[in-house]
Amino acid sequence: MKHGKKTFVIIEAVLGILVILVLGFIIYKQNGHDPETIAVIIPDVDESEWSAFKYGLKMAAREYDADVVIISKDNMETANDEIEIMNQEIAKGADAVIVKPIANRDGQQKLKQLEKSVPIMAVGDTFPEEPSGLHTIEPDHYHMGADLAQKLLENYRGNLIGKKIGIYSQHATSEAVIKRKKGICDTLKGSGAEILWSVSKENDSKEKINLQTQRKVDIVMALDNASFVEAGEAAKDNDLYGAVLYGIGNSTEAVYYLDAGWAQCLVAPDEFDAGYESVAELIKKRHNFFYKMKDRQITYTVLTRENLFSEENRNLLFTISR
Known part of the structure; x- marks a missing residue:
């Protein structure tokens, strides 16, 4: 019995040493000096709305000695396309991998x-809404919409009685857009405003919206x-027929329209931080x-011509x- 027990202890000790060696090898490999390669998969990489994001990637890659490779595909329309890339x-x-997901279950x-x-x-x-188990970096979409609506209320001194509002977005099924819209609607409850329409350029009906x-x-x-x-x-072209513009954006073009007076308020997320x-x-x-x-929540700023x-x-x- 003593001999069997001794053999068992030896086997346990050997297995323990093997586990330590394997973990040590993994950690050694991960702490090596070769730069890590990070693939970044986003649409329309040349669009200026990604400028701050790309600059953030560049600065972090420099600090952490990483190689960042940005991949953009114009025809990346489905989750399967994204997974394949x-x-x-x-x-x-x-x-x-860093990816802007085509968000569906x-x-x-x-x-x-x-x-x-x-x-x-x-x-x-x-x-x-249900937990995905994936890690995300994004702003608080609901509160961005709420703060945008709050600025509208401030500019009208809380009185929007008789005012008609149109809500416009690119993707009807985007969870970010859904939460932003909810923030707006919740904030404007009881203000007297009427949301006359809410449309998206890309929708399930494939109908062309403008x-x-x-x-x-x-x-x-x-x-x-x-x-x-x-x-x-x-x-700018007077095709809003006198309507004033409030919105969310993060590009030089968006800033231009605010600065030129074609928009009254711009809520800008900190994409550099993302x-x-x-x-x-x-x-x-x-x-x-x-x-x-860890999941990260980035900040955002409410911009007006004054600030x-x-x-x-x-x-x-x-x-x-940038």
């Missing part, structure tokens, strides 16, 4: 499966950068096997213009 980049040697599950291969950070949009064909309103609220820029151009923190979280995970990645070029907003404008 991610698989290609992982096969090429990507150590981690099917894509969400596929991303979670893929995360078993490499760490993944989702940016730019949210998933449906602002010029909508019923006349007093106020247009644009819920994303592309919608804000389109509405700003329409206001880019920087997404790289930082992934590198921490790659360098420490036991590190638990646009203030000292406190200088850094925000600098990163947007």
Whole structure:
């Protein structure tokens, strides 16, 4: 019996040493000097709304000694397209992935499966309410919408009786847009305003939507950068028929329409921080096997013509213009 017990103890000790050696090898590999390669998969990479985000990626890559490879595909329309591109980049040697997800439940599950291969950070949009298990970096969409509506109320001294509002966005099914719209509607309850229409350029009916064909309103609220820029151009061309513009955006074009007086308020999320923190979280995970990645909530700023070029907003404008 003593001999058997002794043998058992020896086997346990050997297995314990093997486990320690394996973990040590993993940690050694992750703390090596070769730069980590991070694949960043986003649409329309040349669009200026991604300028601050890309600048954040660049600064974090420099600080953490990482190689950031940005991939953009114009024809990336479905979750399957997105997963296919991610698989290609992982096969090429990507150590981690940052992605602006095409947010639906099917894509969400596929991303979670893929995360078993490499760490993944989702940016730019949210998933449906139930927990996805994926890590995200995004602003508080609900409160962005609420603060936009609050600024509208302030400018009208709380009295919107008889005012008609139109809400415009790019994607009807975006969870970010849904939450922003809810923030607006909840804040405007009891204000006397009437939301006459709420339309999205891309919707399930495939119907082509444009602002010029909508019923006349007093106020247009644009819920994303592309919608804000389109509405700003329409206001400049007098195609909003006198409606004033409030919205959410983060590009040089959006800032221009605010500065020129074609818009009254712009809520701008800090996309530089989103880019920087997404790289930082992934590198921490790659360098420490036991590190638990965290969701990050980025800040946003309510901009008007009065505070646009203030000292406190200088850094925000600098990163947007990069």
